[in-house]
Amino acid sequence: MIQLLTPTHWKDYELIDCGDFEKLERFGNVILIRPEPQAVWSKALSPAEWQKLHHIKFKGRSATSGEWIKKNPATPDRWHIEYKNPEAAIKFRLALTSFKHLGIFPEQAVNWDYITQNIKRFKTPEPKVLNLFAYTGGASLIARAAGADTTHVDSIKQVVTWANENQELSGLTDIRWVVEDALKFVKRELKRGKKYNGIILDPPAYGHGPNGEKWKLEDNINEMMGDVMQLLDPEEHFLILNTYSLGFSSVIIENLIKSAYPQVQNLETGELYLQATAGSKLPLGVFGKFYKAK
Structure with missing residues (x-):
């Protein structure tokens, strides 16, 4: 549904x-x-x-x-602003950037709650969580605040530095910071035999890695999904895929996930939006998410 x-x-x-x-x-x-x-x-x-x-x-x-x-x-x-749910609280430094962003995407708070709920439901002690295309770290912060061993990957050094500032502001420690092309990092983790209990992806429509690697959502997302599914712990896991692309629907997200992971359980797909006090609903991306718990 x-x-x-x-x-x-x-x-x-x-x-x-x-x-x-x-x-x-x-x-x-x-x-x-x-x-x-x-x-x-x-x-x-x-x-x-x-x-x-x-x-x-x-x-x-x-x-x-x-x-x-x-x-x-x-x-x-x-x-500074703060975000709280019943299980965790995090803080952000906001800034007026020349490209209209402030360092936060508010609609992602729904996904932060899902991350918290799953970390708390898992029986695995200090579950491992991987945040790809991680920006200034909202999902990384909430995962760490909920008790996860957290790895944060983004290709832009400046936003990883910003995320580290948010970690300090939130009173958190020990998030692993990685400045690298997300697809390259995932392939390296596969070779190392790594497994994660939680994986979060919020890829851009277009992007570049630190060494000029090119990312185009419709060209690369299927390969990425096939790889990240192999990183999931088979016994206990969650995954969130969020995209902000005018050409993508939640049906595409559903097909991507089912194609890459046919045994998926508890799959939900849909659209994130912000409810304006004045009445309108502002759509801000489509998502797919699922979990498996012991």
């Missing part, structure tokens, strides 16, 4: 409104306007309300970069 999932208990984040290719969001006490290509409908709130509410707005110079315009110059460029 295809599910629609959205975070429901995050005090430090709120999608206030979205539409006309923009979104109005609150991160802690800071309210921002950012571009959003999925928001093709009209805004629920008036332009005057958006203007009154926001502190900072992103103005694009090109399709990939731009600048932040502050109403008050004293508004910080960096600040």
Whole structure:
């Protein structure tokens, strides 16, 4: 069955409104306007309300970069927010980057809860978790906070450094940091005979490894899935695959997983979205996830 999932208990984040290719969001006490290509409908709130509410707005110079315009110059460029579920709490440093991102994808909180639930249900002491395409580490942090032996892999050194800052901010230690092309790392782990109880993948549509390796989702994801399934501990495991690509549906995700792992149990597929306070649902990716417990 295809599910629609959205975070429901995050005090430090709120999608206030979205539409006309923009979104109005609150991160802690800071309210921002950012571009959003999925928001093709009209805004629920008036332009005057958006203007009154926001502190900072992103103005694009090109399709990939731009600048932040502050109403008050004293508004910080960096600040912290927290995420809590019943089992774990983590913190993030947010920053205004030139490519409109802040260092966090709020819709992933649904997956963070799934990670926590599975680590807590496993009988394996300190289960091993691998986070691929791991960015600034939300999934890595929550896995470590829930008690997992965690490995974090991303091809960009700067975001791995950022993730390490988030680890320190969260009061955590001992996440293993790896700056490498994700597919190369997985193949090396296979040769070493490694096994993981949890694997998280949130691959981009396009990307590059540290040595110029090229990643294109539709060309490489099937090979990647075939390899990561061999890394799963056969007795106790979970896997999450999340994609943000306008051409991918949850049916494609279901087919990928079943093709690579025919014996899959407890498979769920669907769409992640953020529920705007003003009413709209903002779709932000499709997912497939499954687990097996003793």
